[in-house]
Amino acid sequence: MRNFKFVIDVNILLDFLLEREGYEISSKIIEYLVKNKNGYISASSIPIIYFMISKYRKELLPVLPKILNYLNVWKVPSYINWNHPLAQRDIEDYLIHLTAESLDAFVITRDAEFLSFSDRAISVEEFFKKVLEEKKNLKIPFLDLPKQNLQVFSRVEKNLDDIIVHSKFICAKYVKEFEEKFAEYLGAKFCIGVNSGTSALIVALMAIGLKPGDEVIMPVNTFIATAEAVSILGGRPVFVDIHPEYYTIDVTQIENKITKRTKAIIPVHLYGQCADMDPIIEIAKKYNLWIIEDACQAHGAEYKGRKAGTIGHIGCFSFYPGKNLGSWGEAGACVTNDEELADKMYKIRNHGGIKKYQHEILGGNFRMEEFQGAVLNEKLKYLDEWNKKRKEIAKFYEKYLKNLEIKGFIKLPKRAEYNNTHIYHLYVIEILKKNRDDLFEFFKNEGIEVGIHYPLALHKLKVYNQKDIKFPVAEQKQKLILSLPIGKHLRERDIKIITQKIDFFLNK
Amino acid sequence: MKIKAVVKKNQIIIPNFYNLKDGEIWLEVKFLDFHRKEYLEFWEKHLKEEKEKETSINSEIVKIVSEELGLKGITLKELINEKF
Numbered sequence: 042m043r044n045f046k047f048v049i050d051v052n053i054l055l056d057f058l059l060e061r062e063g064y065e066i067s068s069k070i071i072e073y074l075v076k077n078k079n080g081y082i083s084a085s086s087i088p089i090i091y092f093m094i095s096k097y098r099k100e101l102l103p104v105l106p107k108i109l110n111y112l113n114v115w116k117v118p119s120y121i122n123w124n125h126p127l128a129q130r131d132i133e134d135y136l137i138h139l140t141a142e143s144l145d146a147f148v149i150t151r152d153a154e155f156l157s158f159s160d161r162a163i164s165v166e167e168f169f170k171k172v173l174e175e176k177k178n179l180k181i182p183f184l185d186l187p188k189q190n191l192q193v194f195s196r197v198e199k200n201l202d203d204i205i206v207h208s209k210f211i212c213a214k215y216v217k218e219f220e221e222k223f224a225e226y227l228g229a230k231f232c233i234g235v236n237s238g239t240s241a242l243i244v245a246l247m248a249i250g251l252k253p254g255d256e257v258i259m260p261v262n263t264f265i266a267t268a269e270a271v272s273i274l275g276g277r278p279v280f281v282d283i284h285p286e287y288y289t290i291d292v293t294q295i296e297n298k299i300t301k302r303t304k305a306i307i308p309v310h311l312y313g314q315c316a317d318m319d320p321i322i323e324i325a326k327k328y329n330l331w332i333i334e335d336a337c338q339a340h341g342a343e344y345k346g347r348k349a350g351t352i353g354h355i356g357c358f359s360f361y362p363g364k365n366l367g368s369w370g371e372a373g374a375c376v377t378n379d380e381e382l383a384d385k386m387y388k389i390r391n392h393g394g395i396k397k398y399q400h401e402i403l404g405g406n407f408r409m410e411e412f413q414g415a416v417l418n419e420k421l422k423y424l425d426e427w428n429k430k431r432k433e434i435a436k437f438y439e440k441y442l443k444n445l446e447i448k449g450f451i452k453l454p455k456r457a458e459y460n461n462t463h464i465y466h467l468y469v470i471e472i473l474k475k476n477r478d479d480l481f482e483f484f485k486n487e488g489i490e491v492g493i494h495y496p497l498a499l500h501k502l503k504v505y506n507q508k509d510i511k512f513p514v515a516e517q518k519q520k521l522i523l524s525l526p527i528g529k530h531l532r533e534r535d536i537k538i539i540t541q542k543i544d545f546f547l548n549k
Numbered sequence: 550m551k552i553k554a555v556v557k558k559n560q561i562i563i564p565n566f567y568n569l570k571d572g573e574i575w576l577e578v579k580f581l582d583f584h585r586k587e588y589l590e591f592w593e594k595h596l597k598e599e600k601e602k603e604t605s606i607n608s609e610i611v612k613i614v615s616e617e618l619g620l621k622g623i624t625l626k627e628l629i630n631e632k633f
Contacts, residue, residue, distance in 0.1 A: 063603075066608075075623065108625075
């Protein structure tokens, strides 16, 4: 219900801009749309708005772009249906209708013809009823990807047009540009764009020469891809329990797991916080092991002033849509400061060679698509801002949940004592009083999306089925952890609602 | 007869389909102009007509919902100065 979007018909906007009859109502509509960031203007309306302002309110011309920006100018798509009844009656209104169609939005209008011939058109009264309905049926999504993606759409659109027009779809200029910018952002020498986070892990493991039977140490509480990449190549994932406060690999238990077959360690920077890298580096040096950082949840997180992914030999990133830096499909990247490894990875991602039909080593098709490069280039510009917003949301949670933690009802996420920047890919709390699954169900009924990351530790998954080995911390945590909504789409009032519901549930 | 010509800087280049010899030829050129101002004035008139015929609003609904949502109505000044 939170996702209603509205396109404003020209006359309603002009009532406001020209302060003419209808101003009072249009000013309320615009107030709502500006505050909720869900108002749009069709690009087709721009010429007439500009013309009317230059004719009747010239003094507004310099600020017109600013005003229109608050209401988001949206494209007119090219899929015109000339037989549409509105197109046959009023082509300008039809173009506004088409804009609304491309946005899955409503058009607010007072034009009777528009209302009769467009299923997108709603009257002013209907608009007010809808926003009230929206308020009463408030739903808080875990993620709001449409909102985030609409914010960058007009910038990305230009690049997508360029890709289609020139039809260069794979590993061309946008991927190259992204590789350069992402490497620069992280402070790494090389970035190799690939087609998913899982591919990034596979490419990295191939680059270090993982052979069947080789062992790779990793935390037991993480997404399957970390272990899967090792298993696919014939290696053996060796699981280690997690730190009870930070949920990352328990570094004190790594050394016990090292054997003659150990080839590498994969610390996972889980939930947006880095694993404690210094002891891992020390162990790796002592036993001559590779370190591949799984930074798929840590875009922009830092460990002692260094960005996640640049501390070990190779860093692997996923740009799955829901990540802090997410593509519009599947994408990933490997980063490294080692030229030899970089050279291998460029080859591995492209069937083992850089030049066409010159296959020097064994590789595969792990190439990044241009569409994803174009999207990521634009979204990278917002990464720090969006991470900052996540940190603000985390502070609001802390503010409103502190009392419940003091009472011993819950446990809030802790920032590691080593110098570490948490970017809160996930905001994970532990439910200590009452059953976590009951709270999960309660939230579901209340229209608030929450998650569990992860419901089963890797050793308990059917694919690995290592039930005889015990990982007490991970096994205990998997019953308690609950991921609360976090992201740019939330405001303090949303956090108040979520935390009041937790309070109500735990105190009832 | 219609012939497609190409405009390049200050020249209109006409293809010589008939291998005409050097010399002069008179052609009548009709410019298909897009009268932007006329069009916009037409549109303004159209919008004015629409405004005159626009549907009435049940102000009671607007009042109730505005109160419920705390909407007072934003002014142009507030919008320009980002005070919302």
